[in-house]
Amino acid sequence: MKKLISALLLAAGSLLAATAHAAGGAGIHMDRFPVAKTKDLAALQNGARIFANHCLNCHGANLMRWNRLQDIGLSDAQIKDFLIFGDQKVGDTMKVAADAKDGKAWFGKTPPDLSVIVRARTSFDYKGTDYLYTLLRGYYRDNSVAHGWNNVAYPNIAMPHILWEQQGPREATIEQIAHTDKGYVRTTSVYDAAGNVTVKTEPLSGHAKEGIEFSFKPADPAKARKFDEDVADLVAYLAFMTDPSATARTRIGVWVLVFLVFFTALAWWMNGKFWRDVK
Amino acid sequence: MGLHKTQYTGLAGWFDARMPTVMVEYKKHLAEYYAPKNLNFWYIFGSLSIVVLAIQIITGIFLTMHYKPDARYAFESVEYIMRDVPGGWFIRYMHSTGASAFFVVVYLHMFRGLLYGSYRKPRELIWIFGCLIFLCLMGEAFFGYLLPWGQMSYWGAQVIVNLFAAIPLIGPDLSVLIRGDYVVSDATLNRFFAFHVIAIPLVLIGLVAAHILALHDVGSNNPDGIEIKDRLDANGKPLDGIPFHPYFTVHDIYGLGIFLMAFFGVLFFFPEMGGYFLEWNNFIPADPLTTPAHIAPVWYFTPYYSILRAVTTEFMWVLAIGVAAYGVLLFFAFRAPMAKYLSLGIALVVALVMLPVSPIALDPKFWGVVAMGASVMIFFGLPWLDQSPARSMRYRPGWHFWMLMAFVVVFLVLGYFGTQPPSPANQYTSQVGTILYFAFFLLMPWWSRMGEPKPVPDRVTFAAH
Numbered sequence: 001m002k003k004l005i006s007a008l009l010l011a012a013g014s015l016l017a018a019t020a021h022a023a024g025g026a027g028i029h030m031d032r033f034p035v036a037k038t039k040d041l042a043a044l045q046n047g048a049r050i051f052a053n054h055c056l057n058c059h060g061a062n063l064m065r066w067n068r069l070q071d072i073g074l075s076d077a078q079i080k081d082f083l084i085f086g087d088q089k090v091g092d093t094m095k096v097a098a099d100a101k102d103g104k105a106w107f108g109k110t111p112p113d114l115s116v117i118v119r120a121r122t123s124f125d126y127k128g129t130d131y132l133y134t135l136l137r138g139y140y141r142d143n144s145v146a147h148g149w150n151n152v153a154y155p156n157i158a159m160p161h162i163l164w165e166q167q168g169p170r171e172a173t174i175e176q177i178a179h180t181d182k183g184y185v186r187t188t189s190v191y192d193a194a195g196n197v198t199v200k201t202e203p204l205s206g207h208a209k210e211g212i213e214f215s216f217k218p219a220d221p222a223k224a225r226k227f228d229e230d231v232a233d234l235v236a237y238l239a240f241m242t243d244p245s246a247t248a249r250t251r252i253g254v255w256v257l258v259f260l261v262f263f264t265a266l267a268w269w270m271n272g273k274f275w276r277d278v279k
Numbered sequence: 280m281g282l283h284k285t286q287y288t289g290l291a292g293w294f295d296a297r298m299p300t301v302m303v304e305y306k307k308h309l310a311e312y313y314a315p316k317n318l319n320f321w322y323i324f325g326s327l328s329i330v331v332l333a334i335q336i337i338t339g340i341f342l343t344m345h346y347k348p349d350a351r352y353a354f355e356s357v358e359y360i361m362r363d364v365p366g367g368w369f370i371r372y373m374h375s376t377g378a379s380a381f382f383v384v385v386y387l388h389m390f391r392g393l394l395y396g397s398y399r400k401p402r403e404l405i406w407i408f409g410c411l412i413f414l415c416l417m418g419e420a421f422f423g424y425l426l427p428w429g430q431m432s433y434w435g436a437q438v439i440v441n442l443f444a445a446i447p448l449i450g451p452d453l454s455v456l457i458r459g460d461y462v463v464s465d466a467t468l469n470r471f472f473a474f475h476v477i478a479i480p481l482v483l484i485g486l487v488a489a490h491i492l493a494l495h496d497v498g499s500n501n502p503d504g505i506e507i508k509d510r511l512d513a514n515g516k517p518l519d520g521i522p523f524h525p526y527f528t529v530h531d532i533y534g535l536g537i538f539l540m541a542f543f544g545v546l547f548f549f550p551e552m553g554g555y556f557l558e559w560n561n562f563i564p565a566d567p568l569t570t571p572a573h574i575a576p577v578w579y580f581t582p583y584y585s586i587l588r589a590v591t592t593e594f595m596w597v598l599a600i601g602v603a604a605y606g607v608l609l610f611f612a613f614r615a616p617m618a619k620y621l622s623l624g625i626a627l628v629v630a631l632v633m634l635p636v637s638p639i640a641l642d643p644k645f646w647g648v649v650a651m652g653a654s655v656m657i658f659f660g661l662p663w664l665d666q667s668p669a670r671s672m673r674y675r676p677g678w679h680f681w682m683l684m685a686f687v688v689v690f691l692v693l694g695y696f697g698t699q700p701p702s703p704a705n706q707y708t709s710q711v712g713t714i715l716y717f718a719f720f721l722l723m724p725w726w727s728r729m730g731e732p733k734p735v736p737d738r739v740t741f742a743a744h
Contacts, residue, residue: 063355119559120562122551122559245362260539263539267535267536268533271532274526
C-alpha cells in the first residue's frame with residue numbers, strides 16, 4: 001500500500017512537471033479584481049446601480065430577474081423606484097433598452113447578454129472578474145479606431161468607453177516585446193489623451209521575455225481612483241449575477257460538510273464495531 | 280393452492296409465503312454472499328459507482344421536469360433551473376459534478392482491476408460487462424453534454440459527429456443520420472436528449488445488473504488474487520469469506536461518507552472545478568456561426584482525444600510500420616500455421632492501407648478515429664492479453680507494477696495534453712504517448728510472462744482490526 005501511494009505521488013509529480021512546462025501563454029497580465037467586494041453589500045448595490053444606468057442600455061441580462069436583487073439587500077420598492085426604467089415589472093428579467101438590431105447596426109455586432117458574462121470570460125489563464133476589471137479600466141484614446149477608443153485587454157473592441165467621463169482623460173503607454181526576424185524588439189506606443197500615437201522601436205540584445213506591458217497616466221488621479229472603485233463594484237455585481245446562488249451555496253455547504261464529518265465518524269465507529277469479530 | 284412454507288413469522292412470514300424470491304435473493308446477494316475479508320480501499324469504487332448512478336438518475340428526473348430540449352430555449356432553461364427553480368442549482372450541480380464523479384470512480388474501479396488482475400479467468404464476463412458499461416457511460420456523457428447548448432456543447436458535438444464522416448463509403452451519410460441534419464441543430468438536440476434520458480440509461484441499468492449478477496456467481500477477486508472458494512469450511516463456506524451484509528455494507532457506508540465529503544466539497548465550493556467539470560466556454564450560448572478558437576472535450580475524454588489528434592500523415596508511417604512489425608511478431612508467436620499466416624497477412628494488408636504513399640491508403644483522419652476507438656476497445660482484450668502466472672500485482676515481479684504505473688502516467692499525460700490547444704510540443708508528446716499506450720496492451724502477452732513471480736500464499740493476507 002505504501003509503495004502504491006508513493007507510486008501515485010510520483011505519477012502526480014511527473015504530471016505536474018509536464019503541465020508546468022506547457023503552461024504560461026502569451027498575452028497581457030490581468031489586474032487583480034479586489035475579491036472582498038463580492039461580500040460587500042454597499043459595493044454590490046452600487047454595482048447594480050451602475051449596471052442598470054449604463055450597461056443595460058445596450059446589453060441585456062435576460063437570465064436575471066430584477067427581484068433577485070433582494071439577495072443583495074434591495075427591496076422590491078427600491079428596485080422599482082431606483083433601478084427599473086420603463087414599464088418592466090420586478091418579476092421580469094433584465095431586458096435591454098435598445099433593440100438587438102440597432103446594437104448590431106451601431107457596433108457591428110450585437111452586444112452580448114451579460115447574465116453569465118463573468119463565467120463565460122473565465123479561462124485557464126485568468127478569472128472572468130480579473131478580465132472584466134482590466135477591460136473596463138483598460139480603455140485609451142486611439143484615433144485609428146472609428147469610435148476613437150481602443151482597449152489593452154481587448155484590442156479593437158467594438159464597445160466604446162461608455163464611462164469615460166467618470167474616468168477622465170488618460171495617457172496610455174503600451175510596451176510590447178516580440179520576437180521578429182531581427183531578434184527581440186521592444187515597441188513602445190504612447191497614446192496621448194487626444195488619441196495621437198508616438199511609436200518608438202528598439203532592438204533588444206539577447207533573449208527577452210515576450211509579452212505586453214501597459215501603464216496609464218490619468219490627468220486627474222483622484223478621479224481615476226474613484227473610477228477604479230466604481231468598476232470594482234460593477235464587476236462585483238456582475239460576479240453576483242453570474243451565479244446568484246453562490247452565497248447560499250457556500251453557506252449551506254459548510255453545514256453539509258459538518259454533517260458529513262459526524263456521519264463519517266459514526267460510520268467509522270460502526271465499521272470498527274462490526275469488524276472486531278473478523279479474525 | 281398451498282402457500283410456500285416459510286421460516287419467518289409475522290409480516291415477513293406473510294410476505295415470504297407469497298413471494299419467496301425476495302428472501303432468496305437477499306441471501307444470495309447480501310446476507311450470504313461471501314466476499315473475501317481482505318478487500319481493501321480499492322474495492323470501494325464499485326459500490327460508489329452505483330451511488331453515483333443513483334444520483335445521476337434521480338437528479339436527472341428532476342432536471343427533465345424543467346429542461347427544454349429545444350435549441351431556442353435549452354441554454355436559457357438550464358440557467359432557469361439554476362436561478363428560478365427552488366433548489367434547482369443544487370440539482371443541476373449534483374448532476375454536473377456527478378458526471379465527472381462517475382468517471383473518477385469508474386477509472387479508479389478499472390485501475391483496481393488492473394492492479395489485482397480482477398479480469399482474469401473466471402471473471403472475463405464481469406470485465407466485458409464492465410467495459411460495455413464504460414462504453415455506455417461515454418455515450419451517456421457525450422449525448423448529455425450537448426443538452427446545455429453552450430458553445431462547447433455545440434462544437435464538441437460537431438467535432439465528434441464529424442469524425443464519423445471519416446469512415447469510408449458510409450461516413451458522410453452516417454454523420455447526417457446521427458445529427459438528423461447537415462449541421463448540429465435542434466433535430467440533433469432532440470435525438471441526443473432521447474438517447475440521454477431513456478435509451479442509454481435503460482441499457483446501462485441492464486448492464487449493471489449483468490455485471491453484478493456475473494460477479495456474484497463467481498465471487499469477488501481480492502488483493503491477493505487467490506480464489507477463496509478453493510478453501511471451504513465444514514459448512515461449505517469459504518474460510519476467508521465473510522457475508523457481504525453487514526461487514527461490507529458498513530465498510531461501504533464509511534467509504535461513502537468520505538466520498539460524499541469530496542463530492543459535496545466540490546459541489547458547494549468549486550462547482551466548475553476550475554473549468555474542468557463545467558467548461559467556461561459553455562457559459563456562452565451555442566452559436567453555429569462562431570467557431571471557438573479552441574475546442575476541448577471534458578477531461579474524462581481527453582486521453583482518447585489526444586490519441587485522435589496524434590494521428591497525422593507523418594505519424595501514419597509509424598503506425599503502418601508498427602502494425603507490420605506486430606504482424607511479424609504474431610507470425611513467430613503463433614504455432615498453428617493458420618494463425619501464423621492469417622495474422623501476418625491481415626497485419627500487412629492493414630499496414631498497406633495505412634501507408635500514406637500506398638495507392639489504397641485511407642485518410643489519416645479515418646485512422647485517427649480508428650486509433651481513438653481502439654484505445655477504448657482494447658480494454659476488452661485484457662483478460663487474454665494478460666498472461667502472467669500470478670493474478671495480483673502483489674505476487675508479480677516488481678517491475679510489472681511499475682509498468683502499470685508508467686501506463687497510468689501516460690494516460691494522465693495524454694489526458695492533460697488533450698485539454699490543451701494544439702501545438703508541436705503537444706503533438707509530439709501525444710504521439711509518443713499513443714505509442715506507449717498501445718505498446719502497454721499489445722506487448723502484454725510477452726512482458727506479462729517475463730520475470731519471476733513471487734510465491735502466492737494459500738490463504739489471504741489479513742490483519743484483524
